[in-house]
Amino acid sequence: MKILVGLGTCGIAAGAEETYRALLEKFESGALPHPVEKTGCIGMCYREPLVEVRADDGARYHYGNLTRDKVDRLLSEHVAGGKVIDEWLVWTHAGGGSEKAFLDRQNRIVLRNCGNINPESIEDYLGVGGYKALEKVLRESDPEGLIGVIIESGLRGRGGAGFLTGMKWRFTRMAQGEHKYIICNADEGDPGAFMDRSVLESDPHSVLEGMAIAGFAIGSDHGYIYVRAEYPKAIERLNIAIAQAEERGFLGEKILGAGFRFRVRLKEGAGAFVCGEETALMASIEGKRGMPRIRPPFPATKGLWGCPTSINNVETFANVPWIVLSGAKAFNSLGTQNSKGTKVFAMAGKVRRGGLVEVPMGISIQEIVEDICGGIKEGRKFKAVQMGGPSGGCIPVELQNTVIDYESINRTGAIMGSGGLVVMDETTCMVDVARFFLDFTQRESCGKCTFCRVGTKRMLEILTRITEGEGREGDIELLEQLAALVKNNSLCGLGQTAPNPVLTTLKYFRAEYEAHITNRKCPAHHCQKLLTYTITEACNGCGVCGRACPAQAIAGEKKQMHVIDHSKCIQCDECYKTCRFHAIVRT
Amino acid sequence: MDHHRKLDFRNLHYAGEEGMLIPSLQKVQEAEGYISRERILEIHRRSGVPVPQIYGVVTFYAQFRLQPVGRHIIKVCHGTACHVAAAKGISQALEGALEIRTGETTKDRLFTLETVSCLGCCSLAPVVMIDTSTYGNLDPAAARKIIRQKQKAAAGAPAPGKGRS
Numbered sequence: 105m106k107i108l109v110g111l112g113t114c115g116i117a118a119g120a121e122e123t124y125r126a127l128l129e130k131f132e133s134g135a136l137p138h139p140v141e142k143t144g145c146i147g148m149c150y151r152e153p154l155v156e157v158r159a160d161d162g163a164r165y166h167y168g169n170l171t172r173d174k175v176d177r178l179l180s181e182h183v184a185g186g187k188v189i190d191e192w193l194v195w196t197h198a199g200g201g202s203e204k205a206f207l208d209r210q211n212r213i214v215l216r217n218c219g220n221i222n223p224e225s226i227e228d229y230l231g232v233g234g235y236k237a238l239e240k241v242l243r244e245s246d247p248e249g250l251i252g253v254i255i256e257s258g259l260r261g262r263g264g265a266g267f268l269t270g271m272k273w274r275f276t277r278m279a280q281g282e283h284k285y286i287i288c289n290a291d292e293g294d295p296g297a298f299m300d301r302s303v304l305e306s307d308p309h310s311v312l313e314g315m316a317i318a319g320f321a322i323g324s325d326h327g328y329i330y331v332r333a334e335y336p337k338a339i340e341r342l343n344i345a346i347a348q349a350e351e352r353g354f355l356g357e358k359i360l361g362a363g364f365r366f367r368v369r370l371k372e373g374a375g376a377f378v379c380g381e382e383t384a385l386m387a388s389i390e391g392k393r394g395m396p397r398i399r400p401p402f403p404a405t406k407g408l409w410g411c412p413t414s415i416n417n418v419e420t421f422a423n424v425p426w427i428v429l430s431g432a433k434a435f436n437s438l439g440t441q442n443s444k445g446t447k448v449f450a451m452a453g454k455v456r457r458g459g460l461v462e463v464p465m466g467i468s469i470q471e472i473v474e475d476i477c478g479g480i481k482e483g484r485k486f487k488a489v490q491m492g493g494p495s496g497g498c499i500p501v502e503l504q505n506t507v508i509d510y511e512s513i514n515r516t517g518a519i520m521g522s523g524g525l526v527v528m529d530e531t532t533c534m535v536d537v538a539r540f541f542l543d544f545t546q547r548e549s550c551g552k553c554t555f556c557r558v559g560t561k562r563m564l565e566i567l568t569r570i571t572e573g574e575g576r577e578g579d580i581e582l583l584e585q586l587a588a589l590v591k592n593n594s595l596c597g598l599g600q601t602a603p604n605p606v607l608t609t610l611k612y613f614r615a616e617y618e619a620h621i622t623n624r625k626c627p628a629h630h631c632q633k634l635l636t637y638t639i640t641e642a643c644n645g646c647g648v649c650g651r652a653c654p655a656q657a658i659a660g661e662k663k664q665m666h667v668i669d670h671s672k673c674i675q676c677d678e679c680y681k682t683c684r685f686h687a688i689v690r691t
Numbered sequence: 692m693d694h695h696r697k698l699d700f701r702n703l704h705y706a707g708e709e710g711m712l713i714p715s716l717q718k719v720q721e722a723e724g725y726i727s728r729e730r731i732l733e734i735h736r737r738s739g740v741p742v743p744q745i746y747g748v749v750t751f752y753a754q755f756r757l758q759p760v761g762r763h764i765i766k767v768c769h770g771t772a773c774h775v776a777a778a779k780g781i782s783q784a785l786e787g788a789l790e791i792r793t794g795e796t797t798k799d800r801l802f803t804l805e806t807v808s809c810l811g812c813c814s815l816a817p818v819v820m821i822d823t824s825t826y827g828n829l830d831p832a833a834a835r836k837i838i839r840q841k842q843k844a845a846a847g848a849p850a851p852g853k854g855r856s
Contacts, residue, residue: 113810113811113812113825114812114814114815114827116824116825117812117815117818117825117826117827118815118827118828149812149813149814149815150814152815292811293808293809294809295769295770295771295772295774295808295809296770296771296772296809296813297809297811297813298809298811298812298813301811333717333754334807334809334810334811334820335811336823371713371714372713372714372717373754374713374716374717374752374753374754374755375752375753375754376751376752376753377808388713389710390710391710391711391712391713391740391748392744392748393747393748393751394751394752450811450813451814452771452772452813452814452816453771453772453775453813454775458772458813458814459814490771493771524771524813526771526772526775526813528775532775537775540771540774541771544808548808550751
């Protein structure tokens with residue numbers, strides 16, 4: 105038997121490190137006769153900290169919300185007593201646990217080892233068939249055939265654009281150049297996306313193996329991983345993994361005794377969203393300002409330091425070893441006509457079960473939100489999902505039967521993107537969501553193209569005034585006009601897609617914009633400056649709101665109903681938050 | 692500050708390779724908390740990269756600072772999920788507790804308050820990162836409590852810049 109503690113960033117933030125230390129103390133003092141190990145993220149972020157008790161016969165019991173104070177009972181009842189604690193159980197191999205629906209509907213290829221192995225141990229990775237794919241590729245020594253397999257599998261780039269990975273490799277292989285480079289894009293900048301962080305923290309070797317295989321396919325001997333500095337845990341584990349792989353001869357000179365050499369270097373990003381764009385990313389590795397350049401020439405012919413370069417995303421690389429070992433057919437039998445395999449989504453927002461889910465392409469948005477993630481929190485109404493981050497858009501609940509594949513999502517005006525899926529309920533104001541994303545892209549625009557630099561700023565100003573009750577007639581039309589200009593006159597993906605959040609919310613939630621502008625009302629009751637606060641008869645005159653009000657706008661006798669003076673009210677929301685009797689309504 | 696001495700320029704490998712400019716700046720900032728004019732000139736002397744180009748890179752990336760910062764860097768996440776989960780309230784609570792605005796450093800040089808686009812812990816929104824530790828599922832009261840704990844811990848430890856070598 106052994107005890108595993110999920111130590112991804114989410115788990116640590118929820119207190120998993122303390123649980124881990126408590127268990128370790130028990131082990132060191134002899135109170136716990138079984139080893140305690142680290143593992144990665146199983147994706148059930150909403151139930152962290154997660155602890156697994158794994159029996160020698162392979163039986164697995166996952167416990168949720170296992171904070172430090174629950175360790176004693178776990179050890180006495182389950183570990184020593186052999187009695188499963190049903191009320192904490194979230195999943196078990198035998199088909200039980202409270203969160204069964206969350207895991208059982210998934211199909212885990214990319215996340216195959218996440219939460220299963222110790223990410224800091226190469227032995228664990230080897231134990232689940234790690235580096236077998238690289239071995240196979242080197243033994244067969246047929247790069248053309250390998251690229252053929254990747255093309256046949258139908259694997260498309262998981263960073264968002266969805267270009268066929270095998271084709272990218274073929275172009276880079278065919279290009280002339282003394283040196284060729286592989287780059288792993290781990291600059292996961294979309295707010296609301298954390299798939300790549302989880303994979304890097306939970307299974308770094310699968311990404312390294314995927315990169316080495318890609319290196320062999322295109323004839324490259326050097327790989328870079330460009331990873332966000334905001335992911336310290338991922339950086340730490342990647343460094344460990346690279347050192348281990350070099351020591352065991354899976355990276356370096358004469359890999360596995362063959363004539364193939366491949367080195368990987370880690371480059372930390374420095375906090376620029378635009379560096380997720382491939383040409384900007386390469387400029388950043390070269391030590392320059394991360395500004396995109398015109399394409400063509402594409403990186404496949406002229407990339408890093410002017411050499412042919414293949415840039416792929418973390419999730420794309422993590423798929424590669426699985427495809428090599430399982431075959432193209434196993435992969436392309438999953439999914440739809442043009443989108444094969446699975447996709448990992450980072451579920452966040454107002455959904456009951458937030459975390460990582462990996463589902464086959466072709467599943468509907470509704471199945472993900474309702475069946476896997478348990479619907480909306482606090483019984484509220486499902487309003488929309490935001491897909492693709494600042495480059496994507498909002499898909500309304502009316503289109504919840506849209507299936508997950510690159511083309512279907514594009515038709516809604518959103519994009520597949522890297523996989524962030526933020527769920528919104530009736531309390532989310534769609535104008536404010538659009539404003540939020542424009543605020544982001546406006547700040548992150550590198551400034552090279554005028555329309556992106558100035559256009560996004562103007563759009564943000566208009567959106568801000570609408571949410572503050574200063575919207576004017578004609579603002580919607582002006583937004584549409586600016587959106588078209590920014591889209592058509594920007595060099596890179598950032599500018600070309602920046603208007604998407606505005607365009608999709610205008611398409612599906614135009615009435616909300618109109619309510620803000622014409623009626624000076626926010627239907628979601630979110631935009632504070634548009635709210636009217638009124639005290640109802642539920643008021644018992646306790647006076648708490650009056651004391652909380654910074655504007656002295658509330659008056660009333662003790663134990664009598666209070667009244668808000670609207671000419672003094674500054675819509676700060678303090679009274680609403682302090683009232684314990686729900687006597688204040690916002691309209 | 693004493694810990695300037697920790698920075699060993701021999702290990703920075705500036706020479707010749709332009710790609711090392713950003714890692715060099717990162718090492719300087721890690722050791723000293725910010726990029727000073729002196730360090731920019733020093734990197735220029737060692738690498739040959741023109742000063743305006745170094746300055747251009749420093750100002751392009753959000754990570755680099757030209758001003759000294761506090762001992763603890765507080766980053767309030769304003770990603771999509773945190774935004775929807777009222778991250779604004781967390782920022783306001785911290786601004787109140789520290790008596791500074793976002794982007795500023797407290798007088799005692801203990802804290803610098805910043806915002807960050809996304810920390811990737813969306814299911815624990817709203818989230819705050821202090822140095823390299825992440826705190827999730829916060830509300831304004833919980834955020835204030837963490838600050839009080841940090842202040843208490845600091846009161847027991849030597850003041851920044853002193854007693855560390």
